Amino acid sequence: MRVLVVYAHPRAQSYNAAIRDLVMERIKAAGAEARLIDLYASGFEPRLSAQGLEFIEDEYLNQKGVEEHCEALKWCDTLIFVYPTWWYGLPAMLKGWLDRVLVSGVAFHLPPPEGGDIRPALTHITRLGVFTTCGASRHLTWFIGAPGRRTLLRGLRLICARTCRTAFAAHYRMDSSTPESRARHLKRVGAKVDRLLRA
Structure with a gap:
């Protein structure tokens, strides 16, 4: 099992860092190989440049500057x-990673000239996990439509294996969280990661 963890939070001592560390511990305990991409710590450039957009359909040039990220995505099966949920969605840093790394030839194949839909290229990914924190309540997040969750667990999952298993956990009302609620959530995350990694 080869697990790629994509982490996005600017604060080194955030609660999200505790979630990340727990995820990495559970991966190690499962005996899986792991790679961690820390978007903020690595100084990832999330902006898609005018030149990058110009090359977006070129399956060689569209990976320029993000080759290691693309290779890691091709390497993993999980x-x-x-990340933290901000304004009900993905942080700009993480959305930029999707824009720059999930390109044609890596994440999907463009439709043929005669038309049609894109074709999945991440069919080697059989497990997908999303662990986040939300300032809003569960009710309000669902009322808005949870666009961040939908982007990853619906949009991204569609280009993974047909049988791709998923796991999701969010700590809602993060701004009024307590040591007890955070501890409970870490326990929940640990259980969900264990189940996700189980063969």
Whole structure:
């Protein structure tokens, strides 16, 4: 099992870092190989440049500057995201990673000239996990439509293996969280990661 963890939080001592560390511990305990991409710590450039957009359909040039990220995505069979939910969605840093790394030839294949839909290219990914924190309540997040969760667990999952298993956990009302609620959530995350990694 080869697990890629994509982590996005600017604060080194955040609660999301505790979630990340727990995820990495559970992966190690499962005996799986792991790679961690820390988007903020690595100084990832999330902006898609005008030149990048110009090359977006070129399956060689569209990976320029993000070759290691694309290679890691091709390497893994399990993909896990750890991030805070801001304004009901993905942080700009993580959305930029999707824009720049999930390109044609890596994440999907463009439709043929005669038309049709894109074709999945991440069919080697059989497990997808999303672990996040939300300032809003569960009710309000669902009322808005949870666009961040939908982007990853619906949109991204569609280009993974047909039988791709998923795991999701969010700590809601993060701004009024307590040591007890955070501890409970870490326990929940640990259980969900264990189940996700089980063969």
